[in-house]
Amino acid sequence: MEYIIFDLEWNNAYNYKLKKGMNEILEIGALKLDDRLEIVDTFKQLIKPRLSKKLRSSFKNLTHITMDEIRRDGVDFDIAFNDFARWCGGGDVLFLSWSSSDLYTLVENFKKFKESADIPFIRKYADAQKYCMRFIDDADAGAQISLANCAAKFDIDVNTDNLHRALEDCYVTAYCIKKVFDEKLISDYIKNCNVEFFERLVFKNYYILTPDCDDFKLSDVKFNCEHCNKELKIMNNYELVNNTFRNTGKCPSCNKSYWLSVRAKRTYDNVIVTKKVIQISKKRARELKH
Numbered sequence: 001m002e003y004i005i006f007d008l009e010w011n012n013a014y015n016y017k018l019k020k021g022m023n024e025i026l027e028i029g030a031l032k033l034d035d036r037l038e039i040v041d042t043f044k045q046l047i048k049p050r051l052s053k054k055l056r057s058s059f060k061n062l063t064h065i066t067m068d069e070i071r072r073d074g075v076d077f078d079i080a081f082n083d084f085a086r087w088c089g090g091g092d093v094l095f096l097s098w099s100s101s102d103l104y105t106l107v108e109n110f111k112k113f114k115e116s117a118d119i120p121f122i123r124k125y126a127d128a129q130k131y132c133m134r135f136i137d138d139a140d141a142g143a144q145i146s147l148a149n150c151a152a153k154f155d156i157d158v159n160t161d162n163l164h165r166a167l168e169d170c171y172v173t174a175y176c177i178k179k180v181f182d183e184k185l186i187s188d189y190i191k192n193c194n195v196e197f198f199e200r201l202v203f204k205n206y207y208i209l210t211p212d213c214d215d216f217k218l219s220d221v222k223f224n225c226e227h228c229n230k231e232l233k234i235m236n237n238y239e240l241v242n243n244t245f246r247n248t249g250k251c252p253s254c255n256k257s258y259w260l261s262v263r264a265k266r267t268y269d270n271v272i273v274t275k276k277v278i279q280i281s282k283k284r285a286r287e288l289k290h
Contacts, residue, residue: 001092003037005128005177006030007169008102011059013051015112022112023105024051025077026070027063028084029166037178043087044167046074050113062164077113085121094190095122098147098173099129100201107198117198126189128173135180147172154179200268207243208264208271215271216264218245223260223277225251232258232277248280256280 007030010023025047032041048070055067075083097103103125111117132150147169151158156175163169191197211218223232232249235257239246245262257280265272 001035001094003033003094003096003177004030004088005033005096005170005173006102007097007166007173008105009059009063009065009164009166010105011049011052011055013049013053015051022051022108024049025105025109026052026055026059026074027065027166028080029168029170030084030087031167031170031174032087033174037174037181039174041087042167042170043084045080045083046070047077047080048074050077064165077109081110088121090121092124094124094126094186096126096128096131096173096177098169099144100127104201107202110198111202116195117202118195119193119198123193125191125193126186128177131186131189132176132180134185147176150176203268205265205267208266209240209243211238211245215266216273218262218264221262221273221275223249223258223275225254225256225258226277226279227251227256228254230254232260234260238262249277 006028008025009027010025012021013024014020015022026049027046028043029045030043031039032043034040046065046069055065060066095103103119103122106119107117110119129144129147129150132154133145136145136150136153145153148158148163151172154176156172156179158172158175163172208216218238223234224230225232228251230251230253233252235248235250237247243263245264247260249258249260250256251258259276259278259280261276263274265274
């Protein structure tokens with residue numbers, strides 16, 4: 001197996017089509033390692049922005065990349081990643097990056113600029129950050145360690161002034177991986193990649209805010225009385241409050257009144273519907289009648 005360690009630098013830009021910000025990749029760096037983890041080739045490319053009108057101060061301060069440098073040395077997104085795909089080659093290759101945020105950003109950029117979530121040259125991927133954290137005894141399971149801190153933990157001498165440029169970060173990632181590499185252990189972190197894997201990676205769960213849409217109809221949601229189990233009669237039109245459809249219901253059998261609430265969350269696989277039934281006090285029920 002060969003290994004490709006890649007790193008991306010991105011600038012937050014506004015996506016007018018989606019009407020929200022997105023991270024636009026402006027630099028890619030990568031190392032190619034053989035089966036002994038020896039570096040055999042490097043790749044580095046600046047990318048001319050399509051969305052970014054200017055570079056954010058945080059991006060410039062972190063990377064020291066300037067727009068003049070990008071204009072001079074950058075190429076179009078399609079050219080950059082076509083060249084990168086050819087450089088990567090084929091065969092049994094494991095791609096690694098420091099945290100999955102790079103892969104996430106890459107998929108989002110492919111969806112925007114190539115209109116497909118699939119990254120055809122990546123078929124095996126592992127999160128180098130997660131793997132390295134396995135060997136840090138005091139690592140917080142819910143936290144993420146920075147690349148510089150991991151290098152310090154592994155007694156790797158790093159010039160932090162050179163971090164946050166894509167190729168330089170790849171070298172540090174490679175040093176960290178080599179320090180703790182075990183072919184059997186890293187296999188636990190390898191993900192097989194296809195279109196569905198990438199689509200799942202970037203899919204964001206969201207609450208459904210319309211009462212009638214694909215896979216969800218509010219009128220189909222039924223409630224039962226907590227006392228006699230009879231189906232409740234819906235008393236009013238639903239109101240949407242804080243992503244929740246709210247209403248009142250009444251039992252036709254025992255005459256008890258209830259607060260009703262419904263939330264519908266769209267996940268990649270299905271719609272998850274949660275509902276609550278809370279009995280209304282007699283005093284409050286009388287007030288509602290008036």
